[in-house]
Amino acid sequence: MESAPDSHIPSAEHGKQRALIDHSLRHPVMFFFTSGAAWLAVSLVLAMIATMKAHSPDFLGNCSALNYGRVFPAHLNTLIYGWGLQAAFGVAIWLMARLSRQESRSSVAILVAGHVWNVLVALGTICILAGKGSGIYWMDFPEFIWAPMLATYAAIAIWSMIHFRVRRWQHIYVSQWFLLGAIIWFPWVFLAANLFVHVFDIHPLMVTASAAWFRSALMLLFFVPIGVAAAFYLVPKITGRAVYNYSLSQVAFWLLAGLAPWAGMQVLMGAPIPTFMPFTSAAATIAVVIPVLALTVSLFKTLKGKAQTVAHSPSLRFTVAGVIGLLSYAIFGAFLARPDMIAITQFTSAGYGLDIVGLYGFFSLTMFGAIYFIVPRITRREWISRRMIRWHFWLSIYGVLTLLGCIALFGSISQGVAQQDWEQPWYSAFMATRPFLIATSIVWGFMLLSNVFFLFHLTLMWLRLGRRSNHPTLLTHDHSATGPHGREGLIDNN
Amino acid sequence: MDSNPRDTFFRRFSTFWFGLGLFVAFGILAVVIVPCSVCGKVDAEDKNAERRMKVNQEVNAAEEAALKEANPTTAFDKVGAELLKQKPSASDKPAAQ
Amino acid sequence: MKLKYFIILMLTSFGLPFIFMLLVPAIKMTDAAPLPMGDKDSGKSEVYFNPVNAGLISQGAEVYASNGCYNCHTQLIRPTSLSASSSVVVTDLWRPDFAGVMDDEKRGDTRRETTAWDYQGEKFAQIGTNRIGQDLSNVGHRINAKAKALGISPEMYLYLHFYNPRNTVTKTHEKWSNCPSQLGFFEQVKNSGQGTDIALPLENKPGYMVIPNDQAVALTSYLLSLKRDQPVPDSINYNPNKDEEE
Secondary structure: OOOOOOOOOOOHHHHHHHHHHHHHHHHHHHHHHHHHHHHHHHHHHHHHHHHHHHHOOOOOOOOHHHOHHHHHHHHHHHHHHHHHHHHHHHHHHHHHHHHOOOOOOOHHHHHHHHHHHHHHHHHHHHHHHOOOOOOOOOOOOOHHHHHHHHHHHHHHHHHHHHHHHOOOOOOOOHHHHHHHHHHHHHHHHHHHHHHHHHHOOOOHHHHHHHHHHHHHHHHHHHHHHHHHHHHHHHHHHHHOOOOOOHHHHHHHHHHHHHHHHHOOHHHHOOOOOOOHHHHHHHHHHHHOHHHHHHHHHHHHHHOOOOHHHHHHOHHHHHHHHHHHHHHHHHHHHHHHOOHHHHHHHOOOOHHHHHHHHHHHHHHHHHHHHHHHHHHHHHHOOEOOOHHHHHHHHHHHHHHHHHHHHHHHHHHHHHHHHHHHOOOOOHHHHHHHHHHHHHHHHHHHHHHHHHHHHHHHHHHHHHOOOOEOOOOOOOOOOOOOOOOOOOOOOOOOOO | OOOOOOOOHHHHHHHHHHHHHHHOHHHHHHHHHHHHHHOOOOOHHHHHHHHHHHHHHHHHHHHHHHHHHOOHHHHHHHHHHHHHHOOOOOOOOOOOO | OOHHHHHHHHHHHHHHHHHHHHHHHHHHHHOOOOOEOOOHHHOOOOOEOOOOOOOHHHHHHHHHHHOOHHHOOOOOOOOHHHOOOOOOOOOOOOOOOOOOOOOEOOOEOOOOOOOOOOOOOOOOOOOOOOOOOOOOOOHHHHHHHHHHHHOOOHHHHHHHHHHOOOOOOOOOOOOOOOOOOOHHHEEEEEOOOOOOOOOOOOOOOOOEEEEEOHHHHHHHHHHHHOOOOOOOOHHHOOOOOHHHOO
């Protein structure tokens, strides 16, 4: 492996290159962030309705479209395909272009594809609410959506593969491996799962098993690598340090690649499928802690002694919180994959709780970190309000902590233990579940409130109303001349 | 930007098609293997149908054999002739209810 | 690392689980030979285990799926052998009414775990993810029993349940139902003549009645067909009392 040229030494040439790359990508990337954020808003509103319906079915009347069985899948699928995938696209195409030092020549194609993606997600969501969903967890869009979605994905992601191949230097940075991996894994996972579920005429249990495999594979082989790629870019970049032990992250990549595709079927333990499948998946899920731990160690060693920087930089704060979220997701997932824990929590809110720790506690927080970094660079304006960033951050953290503690861990065990008590009528198991359904409403309440600040702030940036300034918006309480807004009374008029 | 010797039309073109091919690699593998492998499956319904058809055939064969011994068609003529020979006769009025 | 080796390693690391966890199990499960009810000695070897669901029941399974019932209900009776220790026990089979019936007139205790043939007639096994509501593997039996106790038909029990799960007719035994009200399954039509026996016995606008639509009828068919406690072939009969059955 060749070592990089002195890329960490800023130069006018490099600065100009970066500006050109940002300029070429400003439309598609900003589109994916704003459109993704809009889907996040939709998903959060649907989440509030769904979680209220879970414990108060007559909330908002009895319109069929708002029944739990429709609004909950609508929430989850907009979170994944509307927000999650679009945020991933925005970050991935920008990051790959930057790391490959390539301007984008296909921004129009990507933008058009992005709009088509929106149409597909909107159509799918309307179908779910109208009672035409497929009824398959995480794949609830009707059958006709997946093929155009895959084609649209190719129209968005293929250019990043080209950027990688024609990159300026032979040297490949950590994040590029993870991005390339994610770009290739998504179509493999998505196409395989949709063929087995919607196209082939196979045993009903194997359709369910393929869908279970898909959920885990999408998380571990797409969302995790994209989030990790962003973290491995932002942490060294913002702290100004080289990444700690480059080879460790390489080893972690291949461990993830080797272990993750075996995971997912532990949720079907006890089903009449070949026994080796759920047990192999459980083992793989537990083993995935190893590469995640290696990546976390690498990042935290890079951050050693830089607590101030983490506290002051919005991007770094969110990224570090996201990395902790990833570690929690992996460890918690491993804990729940133990056969004795599966026996108790298999049919509790543990599954959903874990999914949200991954999708929000890790992935969304990491994407927020990247968005707080990237948007000023493509709009050439700085974020306006430190307060809004802080509220976004802390309310999200409260939500994630409540999720981890109340639902994912204690709630599911409490629910599971009550279910075990076979001598009681089912009503008592339900009454044990009810408090945690209410807690889930509280969690999404926090997330919704938190993202009101984010969405408002992002909209202002999108409207080019950000601060024109040379200094980035940092989360310090400094009112001196070195602070973002300069001395008190001094107006930034550049 | 300064020139990049790796950035050629050929490289972009080949990566585009190779990339798309790579995306669908496992899909193609599945499409080629799975439908052909599951088309020859024998249903439990078919096997149960086999048994029922066997019973059906046994019953039909037994009926055929019975019919050969005593063919109804030969009796029809005889019975028909007997019926034609009989003259209509008065029957008793049924008793008043 | 060269791109070429990267691609090869990616193909291998993904290909192996793809083959062993998806491809091969899918082919083998789909192609599995039909199972005879017993071996040659038992005299049952000519009959093959084939719980058949088709037609309206299959349509009902689709209504179940598209209304997201799997988010609160499961359809899987797990074997007790899954238990990891004496304190962590999978009790699906021990519950009186999840896995079958305890006091069938002819067969006695019919409770059993789910078999691979129990999902025939559906596109995919709707095993579910969460048990906010009960497991529905044998809900057909439960509904029959409750309807009989109330003196109404099982179909009417379900129509009343869909219309308002918290109504006073069907909720004589439980205190609360968390199920959503499926008003989209019903139509309010003019009551011509004597009405129809599938009209719900509810207070209405004068001259109108509430009747279930096709979706409700299909879903009812499906739910009433959920009686997954049929006798199973000897080779997969794990009932400890099986020698007493006959």
